[in-house]
Amino acid sequence: MTSKARVVIVGAGFGGLNAARTLGKAGLRITVIDRKNFHTFQPLLYQVATAGLSPGEIAAPIRSILRSHKNVEVLMGEVTGFDLERRIVQIPDAEIPYDYLIIAAGATHSYFGHEDWEPFAPGLKTIEDALEIRRRVLLAFELAERQAAAGQSELPLNFVVVGGGPTGVELAGTLAEISRHALAHEFRSIDPRRTHILLIEGGARVLPTYPEDLSRSAEEQLRGLGVECRTSAIVTQIEPGAVDIGETRLPATVVLWAAGVAASPLGKKLGAACDRAGRVPVQADLSLPGHPEVFVIGDLAAAKDEQGKMLPGVAPVAIQEGKFVAKLIREEVRRSGSKPVGHGSSQRMAFHYWDKGSLATIGRAAAVAQFGKIHISGFVAWLSWLFVHILFLIGFRNRLLVFIQWAWSYVTYERGARLITGSTYLPGWTASSPGSTVTSEQHVVQEIHSGTPK
């Protein structure tokens, strides 16, 4: 086994997993390292955050996914650093040597230097993040009902989503949907349909990376669902219970952060000069300059297309990059044996991204889609979104369950996973018992941090 060339893959997201699967067919020794023991199907994270799906339905154990590939081993552990000269990956209690290294550590949310906002405005990148958002959203309705039932002044339910990209749009849309439907008839003292959902976007329009007509359509569909969109609005401060846009202070029961993305801090440990978003500049073959045996793919890579345009941080890019790098390594090893010595990256072919189009969901039967020149909105776009995502969901079992869930909720408007677990503290919610506040605040903060890479 050890005589074979050893490929170490850091991260089992879309990029790393597809690299591992492709190499699983080759006669190499593969080691996949991830902080988690499971792959998260990130496009459906917002469904966990809005109680539509359970974590187990959008995540699958990495070793189950790769079980059939006997030459692939999976290690759960946090990568602490690299020694590019000795060709070693460091994890807390061991050093893993490699002949080839593929780094696909992904991205996390960025608060643009306002990390102090995080406890009051959680982002959505991990299962833990999703559970924390779900906890806060559901808890807000429960506390409001309790307060109203006790004859106390009913606090208005204001949900603020910061960031009008795909994540912000689907969060806002789905929050509107559940407040108008799933929760509508289950409360006695409050009317969830009166929940106010505000989507704040710094740019001139929502879904800025999409064509203008689709942005317009998305805004119309959001309004149709009951979401207020405020564009060209910059958030200047976030505190428990409040969001500031310049001088105006908006009361906010729950604030969600979908505004910024930053590449994994692992990028900086490569010694390369990362860009502003922390992404690692790579060559045309996705290798690290000066290190043909090291590849960076997915959201962590600053890869450009033929026109020099930066490739977007979306799943299809990561998937294609993972397969490309894996095939490249497979070929190279077959030609020259394990060591890539003498193979300058210049001799390699360049990665080419095949853009199949982009899809953004907004809510129940609402979405926008672009396939080349074709732009679609509404139900048809939503159907294609649904089809594509259930199709690509890892693991047949999950696919079946998710489909049943979806069919069920579509008919009944029900949300299957409306559980409030963990603490019962809501930042800035005065009605919650002061006694429990302190400890549970610490708990919440810890929960959030435990969900984001240090």
Next chain:
Amino acid sequence: MTSKARVVIVGAGFGGLNAARTLGKAGLRITVIDRKNFHTFQPLLYQVATAGLSPGEIAAPIRSILRSHKNVEVLMGEVTGFDLERRIVQIPDAEIPYDYLIIAAGATHSYFGHEDWEPFAPGLKTIEDALEIRRRVLLAFELAERQAAAGQSELPLNFVVVGGGPTGVELAGTLAEISRHALAHEFRSIDPRRTHILLIEGGARVLPTYPEDLSRSAEEQLRGLGVECRTSAIVTQIEPGAVDIGETRLPATVVLWAAGVAASPLGKKLGAACDRAGRVPVQADLSLPGHPEVFVIGDLAAAKDEQGKMLPGVAPVAIQEGKFVAKLIREEVRRSGSKPVGHGSSQRMAFHYWDKGSLATIGRAAAVAQFGKIHISGFVAWLSWLFVHILFLIGFRNRLLVFIQWAWSYVTYERGARLITGSTYLPGWTASSPGSTVTSEQHVVQEIHSGTPK
């Protein structure tokens, strides 16, 4: 609405939920108060703890379950006390008046004065408990694989379950099952089938409340699954990584606590003299002595049958008690209007428990069942267990999903919800990075406490 008699129900377990449903049909105002927003189907908690089911599949929002009863309101909140004279239930930010009060606050696990063992041996009473146990069990395998892959001495995988009652038996059996099947072929450096599972029982036999022949059969079935049973063994100390039985110290990668149950601390707040297990002595009509308008049911009640034998803390007892009390209140209100004044509990009929039999599951196709004189073991017992539990699972949707899950895992041996969330600290595991240990230990302890009533 307020002119109607008001019934407050504390706790939405089997007892409280059945009381609420029965009263939902009557013309009364009902208020259900629970610490959680969801009902937990406790008989299947061990399936969440062993990654077979997701929390959302054994729990349903209380307000969804009671949605159709317009006279029922649901409040999420921790009850802090009672004022029996003023007929008031206290929650953090309000006082809820009642004409009738039904207390069904259930039970939690007891460490017999060894509360310091809790961080090292979590019990299984809540969803949070189950997730913590799942986290530890799965993490143990991951850490062992990582250690072995790094060429370090492979720690033996020892799982110790303390307590040979139904919970301990099903935990031990299922742990054996997943280590022999679900995980068997997914690791490269360790062999999960060599996991050692030890069940420790203080009494002379496992399932002490069952007939002797079924206890014997249960022990045989456990051995068949690969569980070592040690009876008449008293645990004298639990530390990170070790369990002491008298003088002998046993290494333990993961320790689970299924040894003791104590009634909810709310019992003591009634001013009544509770028994050793913290249960509240009740009259034949399940009312509190001197307070015919206050009823205590379920695991919190020390109710006796005609022979003066204590009724067991099982779901059927709680369900029947909930329905009995609800009907009693409904009748009384119909006869005499809202206030129960003048109705001494003596004039009321006594509660009679109809024992339909008992079922205990052990693992895959293994169980024991008693229906009166009939004793069944093995596959048939397991099938009846499966049928009864899926049948009584709250909410059709969950029932369907759980059945699919079950059929799927039975055929494939797969476990659907193998996610390690939260911290990556395992008490007593030397290999985990010292850096993260302290903070994550606190996190773990907090997680556990947040899952158990203060």
